[in-house]
Amino acid sequence: MKNRSVARLLYATQVDMGGMPVRQPLPTQQVEQIDPFLLLHHADIKVPTRVEPRHAGVGPHPHRGFSPVTFIFKGGVHHRDSRGNDSIVYAGGAQWMNAGRGIIHSERPTDDIHEIGGRQEIIQLWVNSPMKQKMDQPAYFPLEADKVPTREIDNGKVVARVFSGNILGINGPIPSSINAATLTIQPGGRVEIPLPADHHVMIYLLDGKVNVGDFGLVEGLHLVHFRQDGEGVAIDAIDETRLLLVSGTPIGEEVVSYGPFVMNTQTEVLEAMRDYQMGKMGVLIEE
Numbered sequence: 001m002k003n004r005s006v007a008r009l010l011y012a013t014q015v016d017m018g019g020m021p022v023r024q025p026l027p028t029q030q031v032e033q034i035d036p037f038l039l040l041h042h043a044d045i046k047v048p049t050r051v052e053p054r055h056a057g058v059g060p061h062p063h064r065g066f067s068p069v070t071f072i073f074k075g076g077v078h079h080r081d082s083r084g085n086d087s088i089v090y091a092g093g094a095q096w097m098n099a100g101r102g103i104i105h106s107e108r109p110t111d112d113i114h115e116i117g118g119r120q121e122i123i124q125l126w127v128n129s130p131m132k133q134k135m136d137q138p139a140y141f142p143l144e145a146d147k148v149p150t151r152e153i154d155n156g157k158v159v160a161r162v163f164s165g166n167i168l169g170i171n172g173p174i175p176s177s178i179n180a181a182t183l184t185i186q187p188g189g190r191v192e193i194p195l196p197a198d199h200h201v202m203i204y205l206l207d208g209k210v211n212v213g214d215f216g217l218v219e220g221l222h223l224v225h226f227r228q229d230g231e232g233v234a235i236d237a238i239d240e241t242r243l244l245l246v247s248g249t250p251i252g253e254e255v256v257s258y259g260p261f262v263m264n265t266q267t268e269v270l271e272a273m274r275d276y277q278m279g280k281m282g283v284l285i286e287e
Contacts, residue, residue, distance in 0.1 A: 006212060020058075022042065026038075035252065038262060055108075064261045065262040065268075069097070072094065074121035078110050081282075083140065083282065102275055105284065143174055161182045187237055190234070190237075192233070200250050202245075203243050213233065
């Protein structure tokens with residue numbers, strides 16, 4: 001298998017999201033998107049004990065035109081939305097929401113967050129939707145840790161957990177054309193992952209150190225964007241490493257975004273703002 005070469009190495013700089021410190025390797029001043037991936041946020045936050053969990057985290061806010069996807073590494077996330085979904089997913093699971101024509105949701109720590117360590121570590125990935133699907137009915141797919149298919153490689157030194165698509169011969173349960181998996185690799189562990197030639201591919205290291213193909217050393221808090229010049233990627237761990245691997249077919253359409261709305265034209269963004277203000281994306285009242 002000819003492995004892909006590295007196009008870019010992007011550092012996850014710290015940014016402030018409404019008072020919450022998060023790491024953001026995408027977008028940057030150099031890279032607006034890695035089509036169809038629009039944004040990646042990595043947060044590792046100690047939930048303050050002075051604030052009730054139901055008032056912490058991210059309160060009700062709208063989305064339209066893309067899928068905000070949350071992978072949970074520590075703690076848990078309580079999701080509620082204006083379609084009536086009310087769901088808790090703990091570490092090892094994911095919450096995949098297709099915002100479609102419009103939805104309001106909140107993402108709070110679980111009520112028992114302080115009993116299970118008091119930390120919430122997540123990655124949120126924004127996956128664009130093609131024009132023909134931006135006004136689909138919203139859909140929400142929670143996936144708990146024990147429902148995630150897992151495969152061990154290299155005598156157990158590599159553990160891959162597949163959420164969607166097909167990676168290493170494993171089909172993920174979430175209905176999406178995106179390939180998404182998390183990998184934990186022990187020192188000395190090696191994995192080669194075949195991926196479709198037309199996909200854009202990236203990995204994000206939460207921590208640790210790896211050698212990537214012929215490129216060499218990559219450390220934690222970095223995103224690797226690969227060229228479309230091979231059949232897969234090769235990763236060799238130096239330290240224990242946790243990473244997210246995603247790939248998807250580029251959409252190749254104009255992207256116009258404003259805050260929580262991602263559309264194809266400025267007019268569509270203004271329509272989304274109007275529809276939200278008129279209540280057309282529903283109402284979320286947290287009990």
